[in-house]
Amino acid sequence: MHIPDGFLDPGVAAATGALAASAVGIGLRRTGTALDERTAPLVGVTGAFVFAAQMLNFPVAGGTSGHVLGAALAAALLGPWTACVVLAVVLTLQAFVFADGGVAALGANVLNMGVVGGLGAGLILAAGRRALPQTRGALLGTGAVAAWSAVMLSALACSIELGVSGTVPLATVLPAMLGVHALIGAGEAVITVAALGAVLASRPDLIHGWRGTPGVASAHPRPVLGG
Amino acid sequence: MSGLHDLSLASVAGDPRSAVHRRDPRVKLLGLGSVTLVAVSAPVSAWPAYAGCAAVLTGVAIAARLSPATIWRRARVILPLVLFAAAFIPFVREGRVVASVGPFDLTAEGLSTFAGVAAKTAIGTVSAVLLGATTSFPDVLRALERLRTPRLFVLVAMLTYRYVFVVAGEVRRMRTAMRARGYRPRHLLQAGPVGHAAGALFLRAHGRGERIYLAMAARGFTGTMPQAVPLRLCAADVLFLLAAAVPLVALRLTLEVMA
Numbered sequence: 001m002h003i004p005d006g007f008l009d010p011g012v013a014a015a016t017g018a019l020a021a022s023a024v025g026i027g028l029r030r031t032g033t034a035l036d037e038r039t040a041p042l043v044g045v046t047g048a049f050v051f052a053a054q055m056l057n058f059p060v061a062g063g064t065s066g067h068v069l070g071a072a073l074a075a076a077l078l079g080p081w082t083a084c085v086v087l088a089v090v091l092t093l094q095a096f097v098f099a100d101g102g103v104a105a106l107g108a109n110v111l112n113m114g115v116v117g118g119l120g121a122g123l124i125l126a127a128g129r130r131a132l133p134q135t136r137g138a139l140l141g142t143g144a145v146a147a148w149s150a151v152m153l154s155a156l157a158c159s160i161e162l163g164v165s166g167t168v169p170l171a172t173v174l175p176a177m178l179g180v181h182a183l184i185g186a187g188e189a190v191i192t193v194a195a196l197g198a199v200l201a202s203r204p205d206l207i208h209g210w211r212g213t214p215g216v217a218s219a220h221p222r223p224v225l226g227g
Numbered sequence: 228m229s230g231l232h233d234l235s236l237a238s239v240a241g242d243p244r245s246a247v248h249r250r251d252p253r254v255k256l257l258g259l260g261s262v263t264l265v266a267v268s269a270p271v272s273a274w275p276a277y278a279g280c281a282a283v284l285t286g287v288a289i290a291a292r293l294s295p296a297t298i299w300r301r302a303r304v305i306l307p308l309v310l311f312a313a314a315f316i317p318f319v320r321e322g323r324v325v326a327s328v329g330p331f332d333l334t335a336e337g338l339s340t341f342a343g344v345a346a347k348t349a350i351g352t353v354s355a356v357l358l359g360a361t362t363s364f365p366d367v368l369r370a371l372e373r374l375r376t377p378r379l380f381v382l383v384a385m386l387t388y389r390y391v392f393v394v395a396g397e398v399r400r401m402r403t404a405m406r407a408r409g410y411r412p413r414h415l416l417q418a419g420p421v422g423h424a425a426g427a428l429f430l431r432a433h434g435r436g437e438r439i440y441l442a443m444a445a446r447g448f449t450g451t452m453p454q455a456v457p458l459r460l461c462a463a464d465v466l467f468l469l470a471a472a473v474p475l476v477a478l479r480l481t482l483e484v485m486a
Contacts, residue, residue, distance in 0.1 A: 004309045006347025010268045028377050035382065037444060041436035044386030048394045049429055051387060089383045096256075096367060097359045100305050102351045103260060104267040167340065172319040191422045198426025206433070 001067065001158050001181075002094065002109055005102030009165035016161060017107025023115040024088045030081035042206060046074050047086045053191075054090065054100075068184065069154060071117035072125070072147035072192045076139075077199070079208040080122020087114035112157040121150035126209070134211050136200060140193045147192035151185035152178065240297050240360040247291035247361045251464040252370035255362050258471035259287070259354045265475045266350040269482065271343035279478045280350045283471055284357060291361050301356045302349075309348050316341045364388055365452060372451075373458055382450050393439065394432045401428060 008016075035043060050070035074083035088110045094100040101109045128142030155177040163170025196207070204210055242248065247255070262280050269276040288298060318328075322336030358367070368388075372381045401424060410420075 004305070004348045005263055005267045005351030006344040007313075008267075013267070024380075025377075028379050031379060035379075035386075035450070037437075037440060040386060041390075041433060041440040043383055044390040044440070045393070045429070045433045045436040047383060047387030048390035049432065051391055052394050052398070053425075085380065086383055086387070089380060089387055093384060093387065096355060097364060102267065102348075103263045103355060104351065167344065168316055168319050169321065191425050194422025195426040195429050198423070198430055202430060203433070 001069070001113060001154055002091075002101030003105040003112075003158060003161065005104050007102070007162060007165065007167050008105050008108055009167075010104075012161055012165045013104050013108060016111045020088070020107040020110035020115055023119070024085060024110065027081040027084040027088070031085055042077060043082065043086060046077050046083075047090055050074055050087065051090045051093065054094070068188050068191065069113055069117055069147075069151050070188075071113060071150040071154070072121035072143060072188070073195055075118055075122035075146065075150075075208070076125055076143055076192070076196055077206055077208055080119045080126070083118040083122060084114045087118045108158075108161050112154045112161070116157045117150040117154040120153045121146040124149055129209055136197075139200065139207070139210070140197055143196045144189040144193050147189040148182075148185035151181050151188050155181035239363050240293060240301075242292035245291045245361075246463070247287055247357075247467075249463075250361075250467050251458055251460055252362050252366040253373055253458065254460070254464045254468040254471075255358055256367065256370045256374070258468050259358045261472040262475060263351045263354045265479045266347050269347075269479060271340055273343075273482055274346075276475075276479055276482055277346040277350065279475050280354075283475060284350065284353050287357050287361075287471070288353075291357070293357070293360055297360065298353060298356055301360065302352050306349065306352050309352075310345055313341055313344050313348065316344065369452075369454070369458060378450070385452070389439070390432065390436050393435050394428065397428055397432045397435065401431070 050073070053068045053070045055067070071083065071087060074086055077083075078086060091101060091109050091113060092106060095103050095106045095109070124146040125142055128138060128145075132138035132142065156174075159170065159174040159177045162168055162173050199206055200210070239248070262283055266277060266280045288295075317333045317337035317340075318331045320334050320337030320340055322334035324332040325335050325338065326333040362370075368381055368385055371384070372378070405424075
């Protein structure tokens, strides 16, 4: 799903870049300036985990590639806004150090996977928390829905950007991307549910909003880092 | 497929004492970034702009003593995948049909879009590869920090980078253990076992991550890396940035005026 340089119209690249920058800016403000000894390793390990997961890449007809996203897992552990920041960081590292995803297309990639994927998954998880009882089944169920939906929403945003740029007609890229990502999303849902189940079984305190767990974005009495 | 083996591809290559390696990371980030921006923002058939970008990148690669083989080894991770995906463009773009392959029609518009996209992608990829090969990761972070990237963003990047190696180490240990127990995956993607392994991997990496972080905090880590030598721009740095960016931006603007 990483859009390389050259596939986007400069106007689309600039517009998506502005949208992504403002969303990540809000995410940074919501996370606050401080990470403490509980949140710093969680943020770092989640980032590294998403980074590793996204390296499993395969091409999709019509101009781009597909891979596991990790957005729903990040949102379930960190909450939507911090997940959005972590995904943006991962995508930036991939663009600058591994040449994966274009530097000029970074805004679009952050918008698709970090903002649309991360915040979308976060909204679904938050809705599930409000509407359903706080049980293991409900968390894993909404986790699966959030994982599949995040992948599909990201693929949809990616297709629209490629279509609007005129690189490939929307009518071609949209079914190709959504078709492949319906399958990738199912794989993502299985992995997200398994990972969430394991975390819930041994470290339920790491899950954002689970029975009153303090989120990463909430104030903590002892900020150690970056304050 | 497993990218975790490719972490060495993110390390510095070429001659570490070369004129490019010794440049301030900020000018490398801005200089190589502007090459990418010039190529990407150019119209699809702006071949003089692409040639100019390629010339600058070649110059940087030669000055850094990076062999084509080294660059290819790093670009190979991404580039063929992207070009394969882009190869569908000539068939799906509508326009004047120039040839047919089976039931599919190749269009002239599609072919020229493909050529332009391929050139832009190649320039963007090689430019990022050159940055990665001439600048260490902590230096890229320092450059981002000095270029006023929000501190929390840089901190998250720093932690992510640190913990990528923790995750990679846990993957290696778990693979060894699974092989020792006789696990033979029959399909590349067996979702069930992959999911369970992912859950266990996360918990193990997090457990080690917590201990590592506490050890870092105990040694005085406060969220920024201590810097032995502060970044300072010298005349050669400014010259590098001017040489990399000015002719290309001028060329790009000339093309804009002529169009």
